[in-house]
Amino acid sequence: MMTANKRIRILLADDEPNILQFLELGLLSEGYEVQTAQNGREALEKVEAFKPHVAILDVMMPEMNGFEVCHTLKESSEKIAVIMLTAKDEVGDRVKGLSLGADDYMAKPFEFEELLARIQARLRNQFPDLLGSVVYGPFRIDDRKNEILYQERVLELSPTEYELLKYLVMNHGAVLSKSLILDRVWGYDFGGENNIVEVYIRSLREKLNDKEHRLIRTLRGAGYRVDLP
Missing domain, CATH: 3.40.50.2300 (Response regulator)
Incomplete structure (x- = not known):
């Protein structure tokens, strides 16, 4: 919570x-x-x-x-x-x-x-x-520092990775489609391919050591969902 x-x-x-x-x-x-x-x-x-x-x-x-x-x-x-x-x-x-x-x-x-x-x-x-830091399960988001900690470890994130992970974590438990993620993180006027979401999700999983996709889950045909312990 x-x-x-x-x-x-x-x-x-x-x-x-x-x-x-x-x-x-x-x-x-x-x-x-x-x-x-x-x-x-x-x-x-x-x-x-x-x-x-x-x-x-x-x-x-x-x-x-x-x-x-x-x-x-x-x-x-x-x-x-x-x-x-x-x-x-x-x-x-x-x-x-x-x-x-x-x-x-x-x-x-x-x-x-x-x-x-x-x-x-x-x-x-x-x-x-x-706003101080906001805690969601093992995540701590600090907008003042543009910093996200996972299990008290600071994640090295690019600005886009930071915004994407923050959006996923803040909406944990909800299924987020690729189009919704593009709108919220990249903006309504984003003109690139929506496979950019997959690229960034892959990068986040590597940085979270989420090899089995238990933290950031893929729901085929629906999108992604973050499950917090």
Whole structure:
């Protein structure tokens, strides 16, 4: 399990109680401080006292929608990272949210592990001093040093190997397709061949002494999955 810094505060705003409870329990189990709101006005009221580092906002909320809340937050403080959630995966909604200052955008349904990765990305970019090293089983990831330790041994990694291994470890237990890995590690505009993923996976296995592929598993036709002890 991840060991997160308990100083990191996250505000969840969604009018669907089941989603709100699921996300709250998941983030609490990861070590974050969490408060929730079921409408836009309540979210803004809680920001005043709670002062979250990250606000996760559903677009379709009563009182004030997520777009309005995002706009208000970004006008008052650039220090709040905003991740928008929506049931729609429409380009127009995404453009509108980003134009209002949202830092990221996720369409429902989504995997909780992906949300965790998006939160970590926002924290690295906007609150790097809050993040110490993060532990996942035998791995310790330290973004301040751009360093990953495996069983307390520092791995000698290229920048791309570092990003790839971090993405795999942070999403441990989830099956990650080659196309998803390319999008997240190399970027949407990557124009090379997707066999580059196989090349880098092979290199990581050598550096991890994972000769039998028990750590980074290949699921034929599906992708890769990191299994942690």
